[in-house]
Amino acid sequence: xxxxxxxxxxxxxxLGNSVAQQFIARQGQVTFFSYASVENIEAKNNQVLxxxxxxxxxxxxxxxxxAFVFKKDLMHEHFNxxxxxxxxxxxxxxxxFLLEGLENAGxxxxxxxxxxTIHGITKDVDIKTTIQKTPESYNLTGEFNxxxxxFNIKIPPILSKNIAKIVLVKFNFQYLPHENN
Amino acid sequence: xxxxxxxxxALYILFTSTICSAQNLLKELDKEYPDTPxxxxxxxKTTRIGLSHSIETRKKGxxxxxxxxxxxxxxxxxxxxxxxxxxxxxxxLDYAFTDNFTAGIxxxxxxxxxxxxxxxxxxxQRKDSKKSPFSIAFYQEASFRNIYSETGMNPFYGTVTxxxxxxxxxxxxxxxxxxxxxxxxxxxxxxxxxxxxxxxxDDIKSQFALGMGARYKVGHHVSIVSEYYANFxxxxxxxxxxxxxxxxxxxxSHLLLQFQMTNARxxxxxxxxxxxxxxxxxxDGNFHFGFNATFVLHTSKNKL
Numbered sequence: 298x299x300x301x302x303x304x305x306x307x308x309x310x311x312l313g314n315s316v317a318q319q320f321i322a323r324q325g326q327v328t329f330f331s332y333a334s335v336e337n338i339e340a341k342n343n344q345v346l347x348x349x350x351x352x353x354x355x356x357x358x359x360x361x362x363x364a365f366v367f368k369k370d371l372m373h374e375h376f377n378x379x380x381x382x383x384x385x386x387x388x389x390x391x392x393x394f395l396l397e398g399l400e401n402a403g404x405x406x407x408x409x410x411x412x413x414t415i416h417g418i419t420k421d422v423d424i425k426t427t428i429q430k431t432p433e434s435y436n437l438t439g440e441f442n443x444x445x446x447x448f449n450i451k452i453p454p455i456l457s458k459n460i461a462k463i464v465l466v467k468f469n470f471q472y473l474p475h476e477n478n
Numbered sequence: 479x480x481x482x483x484x485x486x487x488a489l490y491i492l493f494t495s496t497i498c499s500a501q502n503l504l505k506e507l508d509k510e511y512p513d514t515p516x517x518x519x520x521x522x523k524t525t526r527i528g529l530s531h532s533i534e535t536r537k538k539g540x541x542x543x544x545x546x547x548x549x550x551x552x553x554x555x556x557x558x559x560x561x562x563x564x565x566x567x568x569x570x571l572d573y574a575f576t577d578n579f580t581a582g583i584x585x586x587x588x589x590x591x592x593x594x595x596x597x598x599x600x601x602x603q604r605k606d607s608k609k610s611p612f613s614i615a616f617y618q619e620a621s622f623r624n625i626y627s628e629t630g631m632n633p634f635y636g637t638v639t640x641x642x643x644x645x646x647x648x649x650x651x652x653x654x655x656x657x658x659x660x661x662x663x664x665x666x667x668x669x670x671x672x673x674x675x676x677x678x679x680d681d682i683k684s685q686f687a688l689g690m691g692a693r694y695k696v697g698h699h700v701s702i703v704s705e706y707y708a709n710f711x712x713x714x715x716x717x718x719x720x721x722x723x724x725x726x727x728x729x730x731s732h733l734l735l736q737f738q739m740t741n742a743r744x745x746x747x748x749x750x751x752x753x754x755x756x757x758x759x760x761x762d763g764n765f766h767f768g769f770n771a772t773f774v775l776h777t778s779k780n781k782l
Contacts, residue, residue, distance in 0.1 A: 341782040348503045348507055357503035359507040368780050370539075375731075378519065378698075385660060392503065392504055453730075
């Protein structure tokens with residue numbers, strides 16, 4: 298019984314410790330670009346949530362598809378209603394692992410392995426990121442490519458020249474200590 | 479006792495291990511979403527269902543350039559027309575002053591009716607709560623035409639002289655719409671029409687009607703649409719029919735195309751709701767093929 302108590306106390310302590318290692322970004326930016334022969338499409342989401350856990354080297358991000366802003370408003374409607382179907386799949390998420398720990402040096406390049414879920418479909422991705430520690434916060438930036446076809450997003454043949462087959466995704470997160478726990 | 483202890487430990491390990499997965503980080507993020515209302519978008523894809531306006535208004539700065547066509551054959555034939563004997567083309571411009579307020583003008587080439595409208599959407603359907611189950615818009619249209627003809631007679635308005643041949647029509651509507659699910663949306667529009675002239679023999683200026691419209695999405699870019707107006711006090715001296723339309727709406731990026739079968743020949747509401755003199759069937763003179771093309775131009779672009 299004593300052993301159990303000891304274990305409980307120890308684990309609660311360690312759990313508390315790990316929580317202190319969490320960092321959160323509430324206004325992360327995700328931008329995507331589609332370069333096609335008829336038109337270029339660019340959209341930006343300024344309300345992306347992300348959490349970074351240095352103890353477990355884990356990272357997760359979540360965003361509402363509705364929150365993407367397009368240069369042209371009609372694109373926003375078509376993106377949500379005809380392509381990404383945000384009524385059915387309101388969010389896009391990412392969960393992954395940092396392959397290395399973070400040293401306190403300046404900007405460093407890290408590979409994040411994880412799974413991205415868009416339009417209800419999950420795919421493995423490897424993302425090259427740059428992590429920089431600033432006083433009180435961490436800054437994470439990077440980019441990767443997504444193939445539209447992988448996510449069962451259908452583009453009618455007549456509009457195939459309006460939308461790129463491969464979309465470039467860029468992100469920028471500013472993490473602050475997660476004080477909610 | 480020992481067994482119980484082991485059970486507890488096993489349970490505990492299980493508990494902590496689930497807490498630690500990245501899945502849990504996502505759950506934690508779900509709690510972080512701000513509690514802002516989400517409104518339904520794209521109840522209809524176009525600002526017209528087919529005959530008349532849908533609940534939709536374009537976002538601020540959008541300019542819609544539209545060409546609506548109705549083709550039909552004369553019952554007695556006798557005219558060498560390409561594809562069809564007659565065509566009525568309405569050329570129109572709509573501008574969205576705000577996200578919820580749109581105004582537009584148009585002119586029909588066959589019936590020579592000039593019309594203008596304002597549309598204001600003042601209630602938006604909420605997606606995430608049952609508090610606001612409908613979107614509601616107010617629509618006001620005014621139309622003008624000259625009904626003078628060589629004979630000096632008009633079937634609806636009787637004797638028309640050159641001096642009193644100006645006909646103004648005013649149509650007021652509330653459009654009440656609901657998106658039931660991602661595919662099906664419907665709307666009803668209580669309608670009041672009044673004119674500056676009375677129907678000659680009926681001595682009525684005003685008419686009441688109820689519009690009904692619906693769409694069903696059959697693909698990501700294609701939907702089947704239908705519309706019907708029930709006229710509550712139709713003119714008695716002339717046989718009129720309620721306008722009906724069934725068609726297909728197809729969106730191609732900035733270009734929205736509508737193909738329809740209808741018995742309505744006019745585009746101004748006071749004209750086609752109250753004064754459609756042909757029934758919906760496939761006889762020449764009754765069957766109208768409609769083709770609407772709308773191009774959306776963004777005069778202001780969002781900064782990213």
